[in-house]
Amino acid sequence: MVATKKTKIVIGLLSIFAMGSGQVSSGVLPEDRIDVLYHSYDGGGVTIDGPSVLVRKDIANKVSVYGNYYVDMVSSASIDVEATASAYTEERTQLSAGADYLYDKTMINLSFTNSSEDDYEANTVSFGISQDFFGDLTTLGMGFSLGDDTVKRNGDDAFEESTEHRRYNLSLTQILTKNIIANLVIETVIDEGFLNNPYRSVRYLDENSGSLGYSYEAELYPHTRNSDALALRTMYYLPYRAALRFEARYFSDSWGISANNVELRYTHPFESGLILEAKVRRYQQDGADFYSDLFAFKEATNFRARDKELSTYSNTSIGLGLTYELKSEYLSWFNKSTVNLYWDHMQFDYDDFRDVTAGGDVGTEELYSFDADVIRFYFSFWY
Template sequence: MITNVKRIGLGVAALLLALAQQSLAGVLPDDRADLLYHLYDGGGVEIDGPSLLVRKKVGKSVSVVGNYYVDMVSSASIDVITTASPYTEERKQWSLGMDYLRGNTTMSANFTNSEESDFDATTYSFSVSQDMFGDLTTLTLSYALGDDTVGRSDNPDFSRDNTRQHYGIGLTQILTRNLIASLNFETITDEGFLNNPYRSVRYLDSANPIGYSFEPELYPATRTSNAVGLRARYYLPYRAAIQGEYRYFADTWDITSHTAAITYVHPMGDWTFEAKYRWHDQTGAHFFRDLFQRSEQTNFRGRDKELSPMTSHTFKLAASYEFLRDGWNFIDRGSVNFSVDFLQVDYDEFRDISGDAVVGTEPLYALDATVYQLFFSFWY
């Protein structure tokens, strides 16, 4: 069963770009290994699993990186309990990448494959970073190409394709000895089968005793989005850091959004504590309706709550503890990190139809989720 058609591919690309761009131009990333356990719990959905990342230099100018990631999903979400049956599934993803440093230029290439019972995603990404102006400025250009195959668990003959392309440009700038900022612009295009093959929309139907019926959703076959993000981090006078960030997003489905966040980082001996607040507000897709007036009312139809107008708030608390500061065997140092994110989403048009309210007057749906992360990092 598909958990997040199209979004998994996006997640893959985000991971690839993050892995590709984490390197500082002019210097290869540190050799390190990270073992992460993640758990998402909310809205009737539980997703957990491990993620292992290993990065190692080969010679003086090459660094290779590998990542293995698993999602184990148990879903009884609001969509599932109102239109289908709870399910469990597993998604496995692996990726390999390489960074090549030449002078002040870092070139990166990554490959990722994600598989589940009814969805395959393959992504290739490339990026080039260049240090300029005495290493005060880093310019990064990136490109990713994704090929997805969408299936149906109840129909082995069902197969649809998606193609995704990401174009990114990023600028990181040292502004003062206490302030660093980055500006990123990204365009993403999708073409193919973009809706979830299982999800339905509902429409008024007087012939049905409950007042409505369901029919399959149908999305446009293309989508192009633009996003620009700005972040800045400032070193406070007493050895702590504060970061502010903002992103504006707009796409051809008429979704526009504003996202802002503020983070405070406070070290204390071997400990580092972090607190973050994130706010997100978006308009809905032009073809989103919670309730259509009749069957096939519009050419395109969707009732995915993520395409509804919404506002979300996230509060994050994190702590990390450094150990083996003097090294042990081949390990230079290590850290253990724990974080918890409290996510609250209020949907402006998506209604909770699990109760007995009169059709069209159901309460608006709201989601509370908690995201836990526990991970160990070793540098060597």
């Protein structure tokens, strides 16, 4: 239903080949396992849930193949929908398949993903290679993915646009000490084609609009977008058996958006087979050059957006997770089985996106904010 986000998301498929792979060494194939997950997002008038099933299997200790089936079932009455459209439901299905090939200390990955819904179709192919060296203390990787999307608009059979995505990344993982490992990733993304949302609108001051004081017109985005992201992640093994994970990421793009996020995560295993995880995360973003909550008049600028994801805002999250290793005789033909429950709570606060449903004088409505709860509940089986 939303091209803007989809177009930038489909390109994220390059890293799917990292599913289940260890970060310490590329010289080891990922483990054989099955994951069955239920996911749920609830916030801002939007609920999305569905299953994800991921299966991995090793072949002759040389190749690890995997397949993933994922579904989003969306029910939306978000503020964007409330302001300019009607609540809707839709479903998106994503199928992925890939293989990791290990040759000595070199890992080669190839994957393909298809994402499909009634008004959006996306296909992405990814390739990556990584190599261990320096006594296996260092792993250097690089990757490329190419995505091709078709954008449609429900209720308008004549509307069809396309978008292409290219994604390049470099990754360096380094063992620093007996207890610290670090990972540095840099990634460039290039989008070309129809990048805006065929449904969303901007609002502008309009004296002829009656009591409202404003009217809406279609958004208009540039047809290219280039971005760079740099992330540093470290893992620290604490003096007792527990781990501390730190992440910092910086992002900027050709639309004038810059963003950064930091995250701290603590993992504590107990003797009983229980693993507790707690995290805090903070994301902050400066909006696009062509974003405005309220334009001065109709067609005021060459490009225009009122997509709140392109505005200036922050997202503060906390999360808790529990993993428990199951020891049931019914599961004896698995090497290991776990049940996992993760809960994340997110608070979004917008600095220049106003809640037009709250009423008030035009341009002085209260700033929008909302919170969301994210659930991941899944079983994992190693075999």
